Amino acid sequence: MTNKFNRAAFVMNPVFQYLEEEDKYLVARPQPQYRFNLIGAGIIGQEHIRVTLMEGRATIHGMYDPNPRSLAVAQKMAEHYQPGLKLHVYDSLEAACNDPDVDGLIICTPNHTHIDVIKPAAASGKHILLEKPIATTVPDAHEIMLMAQNYPAVFQLGLQYRFKPQYSEALHEVLERKAIGDVKTVSMMEHRIPFLDKVDQWNKFADQSGDTLLEKCCHYFDLMNAMAGSRPKTAYAVGSMAVNFKDLTHDGRQSDILDNGMVIVTYENGVTANFNLCMFAPMFYEELVVCGDEGRLKTTEYEDFLPHEVAPTKLEIMTVDDRPSRLTTPMYPKLIQHSGHQGATYIEHIEFVNQIEGQASKAASAEEGFWSIVVAAAAQESIKTGQPVVINELLSTFGLLPK
Numbered sequence: 001m002t003n004k005f006n007r008a009a010f011v012m013n014p015v016f017q018y019l020e021e022e023d024k025y026l027v028a029r030p031q032p033q034y035r036f037n038l039i040g041a042g043i044i045g046q047e048h049i050r051v052t053l054m055e056g057r058a059t060i061h062g063m064y065d066p067n068p069r070s071l072a073v074a075q076k077m078a079e080h081y082q083p084g085l086k087l088h089v090y091d092s093l094e095a096a097c098n099d100p101d102v103d104g105l106i107i108c109t110p111n112h113t114h115i116d117v118i119k120p121a122a123a124s125g126k127h128i129l130l131e132k133p134i135a136t137t138v139p140d141a142h143e144i145m146l147m148a149q150n151y152p153a154v155f156q157l158g159l160q161y162r163f164k165p166q167y168s169e170a171l172h173e174v175l176e177r178k179a180i181g182d183v184k185t186v187s188m189m190e191h192r193i194p195f196l197d198k199v200d201q202w203n204k205f206a207d208q209s210g211d212t213l214l215e216k217c218c219h220y221f222d223l224m225n226a227m228a229g230s231r232p233k234t235a236y237a238v239g240s241m242a243v244n245f246k247d248l249t250h251d252g253r254q255s256d257i258l259d260n261g262m263v264i265v266t267y268e269n270g271v272t273a274n275f276n277l278c279m280f281a282p283m284f285y286e287e288l289v290v291c292g293d294e295g296r297l298k299t300t301e302y303e304d305f306l307p308h309e310v311a312p313t314k315l316e317i318m319t320v321d322d323r324p325s326r327l328t329t330p331m332y333p334k335l336i337q338h339s340g341h342q343g344a345t346y347i348e349h350i351e352f353v354n355q356i357e358g359q360a361s362k363a364a365s366a367e368e369g370f371w372s373i374v375v376a377a378a379a380q381e382s383i384k385t386g387q388p389v390v391i392n393e394l395l396s397t398f399g400l401l402p403k
């Protein structure tokens with residue numbers, strides 16, 4: 001297939017199922033070259049099944065998950081996107097990691113399990129896509145980063161927000177095209193509905209999720225780090241559990257996570273950044289504003305629950321007078337845009353397979369995963385102490401000297 005235009009939309013369209021395989025050209029499903037196993041088949045695991053089958057160069061071979069309900073729903077998802085596909089179910093993590101028929105592992109288990117799941121996964125030497133956050137603590141994240149450094153296969157982190165259409169374009173404009181000159185300040189915001197329900201409500205407890213700034217906002221700190229183009233130097237933050245889950249208990253424990261926060265980060269190169277989180281807003285809103293010495297870029301993502309149509313993503317670039325300013329709405333084709341996270345997970349899979357095929361990639365490395373949670377951990381420490389946190393001092397409390 002030479003023409004990549006909208007291929008997934010044609011291949012996935014059930015209206016073409018009446019055609020014999022030999023009559024399919026434009027709508028032919030490519031022969032998958034790679035087989036992946038899914039470790040953890042919850043909400044994002046299902047999204048990985050969907051986008052793997054849509055992308056088509058790989059297939060999902062099997063899965064391991066101790067929860068039968070997750071397995072049943074994931075099997076349905078597989079059949080929906082590829083009629084007749086039966087996923088093998090493993091009875092242990094080790095068996096799922098070491099099946100010789102499988103090329104890659106997609107790890108989608110709760111945050112606090114990443115450190116234990118990654119060990120047998122990495123011992124397999126197979127290609128790995130590890131969901132964010134890399135781990136729930138700085139020492140565990142550091143251990144995984146070291147594991148990834150000399151790993152003999154692909155080791156990709158699931159920080160796929162960088163592939164949302166608006167951030168993909170923003171990163172290109174700022175870092176490659178230099179559309180706004182030298183970056184000076186970065187400002188991010190996420191306002192959204194509370195965290196969704198999860199198996200055993202793991203994301204409502206700080207010891208299992210790493211707490212909200214680490215669990216969710218590592219995506220935004222990853223973007224801030226990339227835009228700043230430098231190592232974080234200090235973090236100061238305030239935040240609290242103001243509204244959400246105050247009456248949620250599980251196994252006799254009361255939920256204890258942040259639902260709002262304001263973080264200020266300084267970078268070693270002098271860039272300054274801030275992040276504002278509110279998890280009790282009645283919609284989804286993300287905003288990134290980057291100011292440089294030759295212009296200002298602003299991009300937003302917006303979705304609400306009202307019966308009206310609005311473009312979900314916008315990007316504006318206002319520049320000095322010697323070049324055009326632009327007002328745009330970056331989007332992927334509808335099927336991809338709607339496949340999860342504004343199409344970012346689909347693009348993440350293109351990058352994963354590209355990396356397996358030896359191509360250069362813009363996907364997140366374990367090192368970038370590490371630095372994203374270092375900012376989060378520093379911010380959360382600052383909330384606890386009320387004091388600014390010097391990142392190198394934080395790292396040295398764990399015996400980690402920055403290189």
Ligand SMILES: NC(=O)c1ccc[n+]([C@@H]2O[C@H](COP(=O)([O-])OP(=O)(O)OC[C@H]3O[C@@H](n4cnc5c(N)ncnc54)[C@H](O)[C@@H]3O)[C@@H](O)[C@H]2O)c1
Pocket residue numbers: 039040041042043044045064065066067070093107108109110111113117131132133158159160197198199200215341
């Ligand atoms: N990149 C993103 O945008 C994104 C979005 C959502 C979730 N995530 C990450 O993906 C991971 C999973 O989140 P989720 O929302 O799918 O949670 P979930 O609760 O919906 O699913 C987690 C699944 O893992 C299973 N599980 C638990 N322990 C396991 C183990 N030791 N081995 C195998 N399976 C195990 C559970 O039974 C459950 O089915 C988390 O790390 C989360 O932060 C990333």
